[in-house]
Amino acid sequence: MNKRKLTAQKTKRKLITAGLELIKEKGFDAINVEDITKKAGVAKGTFYIYFKRKEDIVLDISRVPFGEIADELEKMEGSAITEKLRHYFHRFMECVESCGINVCRQWTKDVLDPNNVPDTKDGRKWKYDFEMLKGILENAVLKGELKSNAPVELLTHIIISELYGMMTCWCMSDGEFEPLDWTDRFCEIQIQPILGKFIKNDGE
Amino acid sequence: MNKRKLTAQKTKRKLITAGLELIKEKGFDAINVEDITKKAGVAKGTFYIYFKRKEDIVLDISRVPFGEIADELEKMEGSAITEKLRHYFHRFMECVESCGINVCRQWTKDVLDPNNVPDTKDGRKWKYDFEMLKGILENAVLKGELKSNAPVELLTHIIISELYGMMTCWCMSDGEFEPLDWTDRFCEIQIQPILGKFIKNDGE
DNA sequence: AAAAGTCATTGACTTATGGTCATAAATATG
DNA sequence: CATATTTATGACCATAAGTCAATGACTTTT
Numbered sequence: 001m002n003k004r005k006l007t008a009q010k011t012k013r014k015l016i017t018a019g020l021e022l023i024k025e026k027g028f029d030a031i032n033v034e035d036i037t038k039k040a041g042v043a044k045g046t047f048y049i050y051f052k053r054k055e056d057i058v059l060d061i062s063r064v065p066f067g068e069i070a071d072e073l074e075k076m077e078g079s080a081i082t083e084k085l086r087h088y089f090h091r092f093m094e095c096v097e098s099c100g101i102n103v104c105r106q107w108t109k110d111v112l113d114p115n116n117v118p119d120t121k122d123g124r125k126w127k128y129d130f131e132m133l134k135g136i137l138e139n140a141v142l143k144g145e146l147k148s149n150a151p152v153e154l155l156t157h158i159i160i161s162e163l164y165g166m167m168t169c170w171c172m173s174d175g176e177f178e179p180l181d182w183t184d185r186f187c188e189i190q191i192q193p194i195l196g197k198f199i200k201n202d203g204e
Numbered sequence: 205m206n207k208r209k210l211t212a213q214k215t216k217r218k219l220i221t222a223g224l225e226l227i228k229e230k231g232f233d234a235i236n237v238e239d240i241t242k243k244a245g246v247a248k249g250t251f252y253i254y255f256k257r258k259e260d261i262v263l264d265i266s267r268v269p270f271g272e273i274a275d276e277l278e279k280m281e282g283s284a285i286t287e288k289l290r291h292y293f294h295r296f297m298e299c300v301e302s303c304g305i306n307v308c309r310q311w312t313k314d315v316l317d318p319n320n321v322p323d324t325k326d327g328r329k330w331k332y333d334f335e336m337l338k339g340i341l342e343n344a345v346l347k348g349e350l351k352s353n354a355p356v357e358l359l360t361h362i363i364i365s366e367l368y369g370m371m372t373c374w375c376m377s378d379g380e381f382e383p384l385d386w387t388d389r390f391c392e393i394q395i396q397p398i399l400g401k402f403i404k405n406d407g408e
Numbered sequence: 409a410a411a412a413g414t415c416a417t418t419g420a421c422t423t424a425t426g427g428t429c430a431t432a433a434a435t436a437t438g
Numbered sequence: 439c440a441t442a443t444t445t446a447t448g449a450c451c452a453t454a455a456g457t458c459a460a461t462g463a464c465t466t467t468t
Contacts, residue, residue: 054427215417
């Protein structure tokens with residue numbers, strides 16, 4: 001890799017780091033693009049080389065922690081479906097916590113914004129989460145863990161709704177509860193009952 | 205009531221109506237305050253007599269449909285807890301649908317916005333929904349419908365998360381599914397299993 | 409019924425900031 | 439070393455949110 005690309009990469013990273021810190025501390029709306037560039041030690045215009053809109057930086061900020069989850073799940077190939085889901089919930093909320101409430105708030109807003117770039121793997125948006133989870137459930141059906149009449153689409157919807165809802169509620173409650181505590185109790189009450197009647201017990 | 209207050213009320217209603225139509229059609233970010241006032245036939249400054257910020261009109265827009273749910277639930281005093289929840293889910297999503305995707309998007313954004321007025325009954329925000337639902341569950345415990353060891357707070361969280369998550373997902377999916385179809389199936393799969401082990405069967 | 413007072417309304421103005429772009433600096437290429 | 443390419447700059451522009459002194463319609467007081 002040549003020097004140019006390297007400095008470019010470095011600049012982008014500086015912006016993301018500065019942005020993360022500022023948003024975490026003050027909230028997305030309370031800072032402007034120049035605040036970010038100043039903190040990163042570059043000129044305002046530089047921001048727009050790396051991000052099309054002010055909002056776009058949030059996706060990149062969140063990509064770092066959230067991006068790892070999918071990889072981890074792939075490595076759990078052998079585990080039971082309930083274990084996978086537990087892991088997914090747990091890690092998702094761990095990322096939520098590490099990003100902090102202000103980043104999550106803005107991230108949710110971005111995800112809802114129709115002007116955003118179309119759903120992509122990179123965007124870490126609705127569709128991608130949905131497809132990944134659906135894949136996990138479908139796989140469980142194929143492997144015979146779940147009954148073949150399990151309504152995979154519906155279950156995916158329910159679980160994703162729960163996940164996003166948990167994050168939204170955490171943001172709304174202004175961080176009133178510990179995300180991770182709740183997650184474990186959520187899983188306990190939710191996963192088993194919801195999947196319950198679709199889990200194969202014996203050689204049925 | 206004197207003529208002055210009457211025209212004032214009328215003006216506000218004109219703004220809300222104009223705002224609803226415009227946001228429904230074009231989305232909140234795509235219109236500006238002057239678009240609303242022009243459509244309502246008043247001057248721009250008038251908007252700020254009735255709303256402190258551009259965003260504030262969305263709360264008033266959504267207050268109309270959503271406000272009715274609480275009243276309806278009070279009238280269901282005698283019904284079973286599962287019936288009440290089913291009604292709540294159903295009506296909530298009915299309101300979501302009638303408000304339209306653009307209003308819901310912005311409403312969710314507003315609810316997440318830390319600059320918003322503190323949670324109030326009028327605000328129709330997190331806390332209010334939470335307390336209402338919690339009340340319903342607590343009542344069910346008192347009446348002996350639910351076991352006394354039912355984790356009311358946690359169950360409330362789960363259900364609210366699900367509700368808000370469902371709306372968020374609908375917005376994210378760009379209205380891909382019929383909210384009401386899904387709601388019924390959600391209820392079917394969710395309410396019974398989640399509450400299941402806390403519902404008293406007999407004279408236990 | 410005239411004067412004084414109240415309050416909704418107005419729209420020109422201020423201000424803030426997201427985003428653009430011509431220019432310059434740094435680096436690569438031959 | 440000359441030319442080409444990429445990255446960085448910051449003055450500038452456009453837009454729109456939000457303010458406010460002035461207005462006049464309506465109400466109350468004397």
